[in-house]
Amino acid sequence: MSDNKKAAVLGSPIAHSLSPVLHRAAYAELRLADWTYDRFEVDEAALPGFMERLGPEWRGLSLTMPLKRAVIPLLDEISDVAASVEAVNTVLFKADGRRVGDNTDIPGMVAALNERGIAKVETAAILGAGATASSALAALSRICDGEVVVYVRSRARAAEMYEWGSRLGVEVRTAEWADAEQALRAPLVIATTPAGATDALAMSVPEKPATLFDVLYDPWPTALAARWSAHGGAVVGGLDLLVHQAVLQVERMTGRAPAPLAAMRAQGEIALARPVSE
Structure with a gap:
């Protein structure tokens, strides 16, 4: 039996995933020559069959998305x-056959904030109320002592x-998206919205902003992140989140720690800088 060990990222669409770049960078740095990491286009209907076909x-x-x-x-x-x-982004195959x-x-998300010196905040604001917003709330349950205001577009989302x-044990208050510029103070x-959704807020960034965590990484910087930086505020980006969560995946899949954060981030930055035609 081959000693090769396999891992991969699944989703739909998946073509532009940076996960292979990050995980392969880690394998190279850790000299894990017998490890491979690929990507597969898999939707919800195909997932059970795909997992059943996986070998030892x-x-x-x-x-x-949409598999979490x-x-x-x-x-x-x-x-x-x-x-x-109620979201799984990592599956580990144990020696006894269990799928965890x-x-x-x-x-x-917490690690990305900690890296920038954000270990505790009194209050916070979240822009958007989709799946990433629930993860943001879970992260804030660890570092936020007070109220979290979530800016939403509908009563259902609220x-x-x-x-x-x-x-999650978080004190949540919701507010109308029309008032989202108030969040910037x-x-x-934490901006959890799709590309372009916060562009109109860029001109409302205060003179001395605190910290923005924008979960997007492509295109980067977003209009909001660029304006925030121009005003001297701290910005944590989507690549920071992607790298930190990938570091944890590498450590849990391979059993090797610490994973090489700097090398993974460097390769992610190189990949994002390449023209789309490549």
């Missing part, structure tokens, strides 16, 4: 962190955020 050489999977919740019924157990937001789901997005706050602002 497989060690782990990274999952992106769909995978849960296919697993033997999931971590408390993954259960807290975990979530490195949440501790990755109700969801209240529910997540209750589950918070000690920590």
Whole structure:
């Protein structure tokens, strides 16, 4: 039997995932020549069949949308962190055959903030109320002592955020998206919205902003992040999140720690700087 060990990222769409770049950079730095990491286009319907076909050489999977919740019924157990937001972005294949789901997005978000010296905040604001917003709430449950204001576009989203706050032990207040410029005065602002959604807020950045965590990484910088930096505020970007969560995945899949954060980030930056035609 081959000694090669396999891991991969699954999702749909998946062509532009940076995960192979980050994980392969880690394998090279750690001299794990017998490890490979690939990407596969897999949607919810194809996921059960894909997982059934995996052999004993497989060690782990990274999952992106739309699979983070769909995978849960296919697993033997999931971590408390993954259960807290009903989202698995990491599957570990154990020696005894168990499939264990975990979530490195949440501790990755905390680690990205800690790297920039943000270990505790009194209050925070979240822009948007999608799946990433629930992970942001879970991260804030670890570092925010007070209220989190979530700026939403609908009452349904507001109700969801209240529910997540209750589950995660976070004091949540919701506000209308029309008032989102008020969020920019918070000690920590986490933007979880799609590309372009916060561009109109850029001109409302205060003279002395605190910290912005914008989960986007391509295109980068966003208009909001660029304006924030121009005003002297601290900015944490989506690549920071991607790298930190990938570091945790590498460590859990390979059993080798610490994973090479700097080398992984450097390769991620190189990949993002390449023209699309490449």
